[in-house]
Amino acid sequence: MKPAPTFAGHRRTVRPGSVISFWLPYQPPLHWPSLLGFLAARAITGVETVAAGVYTRSFDLAQGQGIVQVSQARGSRLKVTVVGASARALPGLLARVRRVFDLDAELHKIQAQLSRDPLMAQLINLRPGLRVPRGWDAFEQAMRTVLGQQISVAGAITLAGRLVAGYGQRLPAHVQQWPGLTHVFPRAEAIVDVDLSGLGMPRSRALTLSTLARALLEDPQLLRPERNLEAWVQRLCRLRGIGPWSAHYLALRQMGAADALPLGDVALIKALRLLEGADAQLAQRAQAWSPWRAYAAQHLWASLS
Known part of the structure; x- marks a missing residue:
């Protein structure tokens, strides 16, 4: 990764359509196939593609729109290629990629503690370095989460594609050079006053999308991190249409x-029972996985693939 002074040096040379590459280091291991598999299954038409070991997506920042491409490189690094970003946007954009790909996770500590449980030890041996991918931004992840309520991943992504086609802005001409990328994900203001039930979802879910969009416009820090997980969950559950599953996800x-x-995640329950029998209880078993239950969940989801 280039240091901050280098960004300043590029300030005058980064123009629309400029292509710049960076390398982001991480502490190994990193299970790249699982990361790509997760992203591929959830790639939204027009916004994201996964092909030949490379993840590519459009972005919409205050400084402009563009494309970012991420692939695995030698030496425990990811190669990040950026098109259309201003020099001012680059540090934040690279920090976002680190967060999405969970590059700063303390994997050795996490895996050591989870491996005390025989089931987790087995799953970690199968996928050492499994990360927990995070959302690109708060609004997009909130929409993805609501669209995924009580339907399959494929069904949710179909709805997301319709949302993008109907309400997302088209990419500017100078970055329309990657196959399959045509739009950026919609902004909250584009859907806040729109009846989205015409996209093929229950009216109650469409209302929840609008409710979340309005809540995030009124309070952009609504989904800010907090130390108290349960207080955060309870606060989210006060929003119409958001229950414990959505808040925890x-x-x-x-x-x-x-x-x-x-x-209450059906896939997690299914995965656990396939591994440990029909009588296995997720809430009971999960007690052994704290404080790393999100990583345990990612291993369970990955086991279904």
Whole structure:
């Protein structure tokens, strides 16, 4: 990763369409196939692609729109290629990539503690270095979470694609050079007063999307990280249409809460029972995984693939 003075040096040379590459280091191990598999299954048409070991997506920042591409490089690094970002936006953009790919996780500590549980030890041996991918930004992750309520991942991504096609801005011409990328994810103001039930979802879920959009416009720090996970969950559950599953999933994906666990998640329950039998109880077993239940959950979800 280039230091801050280098960014300043590029201030006059970074122009629309400029392509710049950086290398972000991380502490190994990192299970790249699982990261890519997770992102591929959730790639929104027009916004994201995963192909040939590379994740590519559009972004919409205060400084402008562009494209970021992430791939694995030698020497425990990720290569990040950016198109269309101003020099001022680069440090924040790279910090966002580190967060999305969970590059700063204390994997040795996490895996050592989780491995005290025989099931987790088994899953960690299968996927050493498994990370917990996080959302690109608060609004997008909130929309993804609501769209995913009580339906399959594929169904949720289909709805997200319709949301993008209907309300997302098209990418500017100088960055329309990657196949499959046409739009940026919609902004909150684009959907706050819109009836989204026409996209093919229950009206109650469409109302929840609008409620969250308005809440985030009124309080951009609504999904800010907090130390008290339960207080954060309770605060989110006061919003219409947000229950414990949605709040814990948002805590896991957006807040980065290492101990968040959506206990009612059907896929987690299925994964545990496939591994330990039909009588296995997620709430009971999860006690052994604290304070790293989010990583335990990611291993369980990954086991289904």
